[in-house]
Amino acid sequence: MSAPHAGSAEPRLLFPFLRPFYDLVVPLSWPLTRCAVGLILFVHGTGKLDRIVAFGDSLAKRGYVPGQFWGWTVFLTELVGGLCIALGLFTRFWAAAAAIELGVITLGYMDNGFSWTKRGYEYTLMWGLLLFAIALRGGGPYSIDRKIGREL
Numbered sequence: 721m722s723a724p725h726a727g728s729a730e731p732r733l734l735f736p737f738l739r740p741f742y743d744l745v746v747p748l749s750w751p752l753t754r755c756a757v758g759l760i761l762f763v764h765g766t767g768k769l770d771r772i773v774a775f776g777d778s779l780a781k782r783g784y785v786p787g788q789f790w791g792w793t794v795f796l797t798e799l800v801g802g803l804c805i806a807l808g809l810f811t812r813f814w815a816a817a818a819a820i821e822l823g824v825i826t827l828g829y830m831d832n833g834f835s836w837t838k839r840g841y842e843y844t845l846m847w848g849l850l851l852f853a854i855a856l857r858g859g860g861p862y863s864i865d866r867k868i869g870r871e872l
Contacts, residue, residue: 751808751862757850758806761818765798782828797821805854808863812872815855822848 733739768775772795773788780787798821801814822844829841836843859865 747861750857750860753850754808754811754854754860754863755806757847757854758802758804760802761798761851762802762806765795765800765802768795768798794821805851808859808865810872811859811863811865812855815851819848819851819855822851 776788776791779790784790797817801818804814826841826844833840834842858871865871
């Protein structure tokens with residue numbers, strides 16, 4: 721057998737006996753990623769529910785006027801968008817909206833440097849890039865988007 725070349729789909733396995741396992745679980749990697757990101761975003765949004773007015777006021781103090789509008793926009797993006805991303809419903813729209821939100825948040829942390837331990841942009845950049853990747857890829861085969869046969 722010849723060595724894999726640059727255009728081959730998959731490299732040879734170091735432990736070929738694992739092939740049946742990988743064949744079973746690899747198709748689940750995208751829904752797992754999408755669901756994890758979406759549900760974590762959803763839970764993050766639920767934390768704003770009881771303080772939505774105060775959150776909007778804090779956004780206004782940071783220059784995001786009108787603060788209540790932006791507060792509700794962020795809340796709905798995280799709550800509704802997170803759930804939709806997890807389910808794979810209008811996945812690209814919600815992931816792009818959340819990626820933009822994380823992009824704005826990342827810009828706000830730039831002056832603190834990279835490290836999240838110093839309130840830098842490391843963590844928000846990672847989440848923004850994950851959401852951007854989901855926006856590019858869409859819901860995938862195990863999604864409501866695929867089930868209804870439409871996506872944005």
